[in-house]
Amino acid sequence: MSNNILFIFEGESTEKKIVKSLQTNFLNENLVGNTIIKCSFGTEIYQLYKKLQEDPDLDTFNLVRDISLHNRDLLNNYTRKDFAEIYLFFDYDGQSSLASPIDKAGNVVESGDEKIKKMLVFFNNETDKGKLYLSYPMVEAIKHISDYATFYNVKAKSKGRNCVDFGNCKHSNFCIEGARYKQLVSRECLKGLNNFNKYSNDIWKQLIRAHIYKMNYIVNESYSYPTKSESQYTIFENQLNKYICKECHFVSVLSAFPIFVHDYFGNKKTIELI
Secondary structure (H helix, E strand, O other), X not given: OOOEEEEEEOOOXXXXXXXXXXXXXXXXXHOOOOEXXXXXXXXXXXXXXXXXXXXXXXXXXXXXXXXXXXXXXXXXXXXXXXXXXXXXXXXXXXXXXXXXXXXXXXXXXXXXXXXXXXXXXXXXXXXXXXXXXXEEOOHHHHHOOOOXXXXXXXXXXXXXXXXXXXXXXXXXXXXXXXOOHHHHHHHHOOHHHOOHHHOOHHHHHHHHHHHHHHHHHHHHOOOOOOOOOOOHHHHHHHHHHHHHOOOOOEEEXXXXXXXXXXXXXXXXXXXXXX
């Protein structure tokens, strides 16, 4: 059995920087014997959904290999059988035009949230089609912490112009600001979190702990270490019911990467590691 693991990122740069730092400071010493191969899908999650619509029997490995020349070169000497596990890391990205429940012609169409539900069902097994992890609202969520003690309450606008009340709501300016999430995070995060390349082992342990606590808060309303892992579908349902589908659409800020760590090593082992 192969020990290779395939990581598929939405973007080309930020995710790779984060995982490189995570590997250096945390994963490498705890994943002895496993090799992580990293590649990029190159576009947002709703484009992935379009591919899934076109081919319900989608082969994840073939899709990502053939999507760019870089990926083809990277994966040229591999087949699907060379990877024991596949993980996909994407942004929630509720502000995308492809997440809008209204198309350009003004017709009601399938919402982005319905699309994500279907993808979380489809990509739910790392040994088959792959397992999908979401960052809310996007990858920079990993560092959106100004105070670890109050991180449980950190939210971000989630719909932008896709909000049905956009333009008619007193909070519309905040929706526009939400579209500048990267800049917002850079202003608000702790000074030591801005540069991924400078993260230490201790910083990673703090971040992993904080985001796992936050996951438990989203699902169980307790900002503490959970008693078990929660599925990506369960986390998304709670985001929908408690934040996204409220009158003013937010997400509770959460990074995919610490949740992956928690799932991968399990509840008991993760406690020992962090």
